[in-house]
Amino acid sequence: MKHLLLIFFSIFISTSSFSQSEEELSQLPFDAIKDTIQKYSYSDIEKTITAANAYILKSRSKNDLKHEWIGHNTIALSYYHNRMFKESSEQSEKNMLFAQKHNLRDQEMESLAFLSDLQLIVSDISTQLEYYENLLQLAETYKSDFYKQIAYNKIASVRDVSGDTREAINIRKKSLNFFENKTVDSTFTQKSINSKIAMISFYLSSSYLEIEKIDSAKLYVDKIKQFSEKDLDTCYMAFLYAAEAEIAYTEKRFKEAKKLYHKYFDVCPTEYDLIKINYAYLIGKIELAEGNYRLASEILQKGLDDYNVTSVEEGFMKDYYEKLAEAYKQTGNFERASFYFEKYLTSKEKQTELKDSAKKSLLENEREAFLNEVNLLKTEKERKQSYLNYLMLSASLVILILLFVLLRFYKNKKANEFKFEQLLAKIEAAKQSDEVINTKDADLEEKNSNDVPEDIKQQILEGLKKLEKQEYFLKQECSSYNVAKKIGTNTSYLSKVINSHYGKNFNTYINDLRINYAILRLKNDVIFRSYSIQSIAEEVGYKSADSFTKYFKKDTGLNPSFYIKEIKNIA
Incomplete structure (x- = not known):
């Protein structure tokens, strides 16, 4: 649906x-x-x-x-x-x-x-x-x-x-940034720019709900709230009510969700039957959540009867059939419940096929782009080789240089393979994710935190743990000032506590968290390994691939690309 x-x-x-x-x-x-x-x-x-x-x-x-x-x-x-x-x-x-x-x-x-x-x-x-x-x-x-x-x-x-929601979020964030910085011209009126911001913010809110980051979803709802109906093209206000309704439903504020769903459909009325069945689904799922099982089954069944699902649409009906089966089960109509549960399983299977097909298509596109790049490089290499054929007198020198490079490469490769094995051993031995990389700084500005009151020290340590669980360190905005502000302290106390408790400065502390996260996710997440180094860097909080590569190599002794290649070989 x-x-x-x-x-x-x-x-x-x-x-x-x-x-x-x-x-x-x-x-x-x-x-x-x-x-x-x-x-x-x-x-x-x-x-x-x-x-x-x-x-x-x-x-x-x-x-x-x-x-x-x-x-x-x-x-x-x-x-x-x-x-x-x-x-x-x-x-x-x-x-x-x-x-x-x-x-x-x-x-x-x-x-x-x-x-x-x-x-x-x-x-x-x-x-x-x-x-x-x-x-x-x-x-x-x-x-x-x-x-x-x-x-x-x-x-x-x-x-x-x-299923690659994080990459979808990255793409949409870039698009949102484009429209937020777009000036009015012959193509874009202010109203059309506002409308695009509202639409993309809605999709970002939906994506964050999909990965259960409700606070982030709310941030993008707030972006839509900055506009009134006169600021947007016709029907775009529906995005606000739809996003707010989904958040209210997720937070089990069902009465509020129902009112918002009604607003969602009232703001842009249409006779289109797909909208009508979606309305039946959204209201039906709320009645189901509130325990009004008979009313839920009636609403959902009528929506389905009025719509008449075609064979090509069956793969999109998983959620609808699941809710209808549950409603019938709770009313004691087990025959209808079983019927729609079977349709739910069939639709789920088709959706799984769709998801697998999407993954395969995306990987094929990446492979094709890579091969095109390789072919361009190959063509360029062949052109250069053709030119080198005229330089026969320097052939011996070239061979010697190549041999030297190969020997050095082999030596470096062996050294890197040894470092990789050591890193794998540390990962296996680590009881917690933050134990793989745990850098200690020799020179610390504030080694002693005795002047920090004990209750504030505990507040800071607990606040840091909370932010670690929320993966706040993955945000590019993560600075000592912002962390101190979120915890409710000042940067001086924060620095002293981190120095004394962790034996490292704030930047080292954040970098260790990011690199630990990157190491483990690259090891466990196949799709994440297919990202470019720039995308991986942005995902873990760095603005550039160079910064990420610098800290990754500093902490592991390896380039990220080498680590990814070796992980793929053992996966």
Whole structure:
């Protein structure tokens, strides 16, 4: 349900500006056609397509290619609204070719974005990811910041599906930073910039809820709260109510969650049946959580009966079937409970396949990018080798140098392998994660903490342990000032206590925590090992790969890349 609904939001909101300018029936004014399309968009596909075709004819009579594309796009949207996904995909492909032929760049990218979203339903996630990459390349070619950010956020959604939520968060944070620093221009009004900030903040809040970091989720809800309805494009306020409702539900504030879900649906009313079944799911799950089992089963069953799930949508219904099975079980209707539990298991299996496919597609993309880079390097190397063929007189010297380098490399490799074995032994022997790397500083400014009151000393040590559990040290903002502020002390006391208790200064203390975290996560997390060194550095709190590599090598004697390679060999 969640991923299917995200596709809807992506399509509904990204095309709402077009629906407001979709026009009329052949001889009638454009506004009249627009009214007809909007009137029948969700209820009568034949009338909608008739109006769209009339609009196309009128556009042709005026030789207006952009409006003709809008007419074609209306047909694709009409198929989508009526859940004729294959037909919608085929029409969108025609729309993209039309835009290409007539050099309508924005319309070409809009068609490709829509077509990309549909691939999860009509094809597979591998094809969808390929389309998103194509959209990114097209946006870079046309120098479109707008569609570049759309592509990044859609790729982040694939990361979410694959289970790589942290990387999805990283991508969206960069996109959010782009819009927060974007100035108004011909492409972006202030309202459209605000709307993008609200939408991305919503997705970030959802991702943090997914990994159970509710405080971080709330921070991004606060970003949406800075806007009022007049600051946002139509319907974007729904993101605030949706995010607040999910947090309230997570915190078991069910009455408040229900009110917020109602606001969520009221702020942007629509006849689209996917929204209706999502409404049934959200209200039904609250009634279930409150113990109103019969009412929950009635709401959920009616939503399902009204919607009529298609075979291609079964893989997105796991959560819905699970809640419905639980509601029937609690009411004593074990036959219906068993029926929907079986459907839940089937849907879960399909979702697992989807997740595995997403992981595989992402890894294939990374492999392809790596091989392309290798081939470029190989080509460059061959060119240089061709040039060296003319320098036969220096061949002997080159060979001697190479032999020296190889011998040195072999010696270094052996030394690094020994260091790696020692590090593995320390990991196995460590009782706690912070015992692998425990650096002691010889020169400390404040070795004695006797002038720190005992109760404050305990407060600081307990505060440090709490922040360690919260993994605050992974944030780039983690400084002695911010740590002292969170604990409720000053930097002088903090420094003295860390010096005397841990035998190290504040920076060493934080670096040890980060490097311990990196060592263990790289050992245990296959996906994390596939990140670039820059991404790993940012994940553990460093601003640059150089800083991370410097401290990693200082504490372990190894480069991170060597450690990752050796871990992969034994995994």
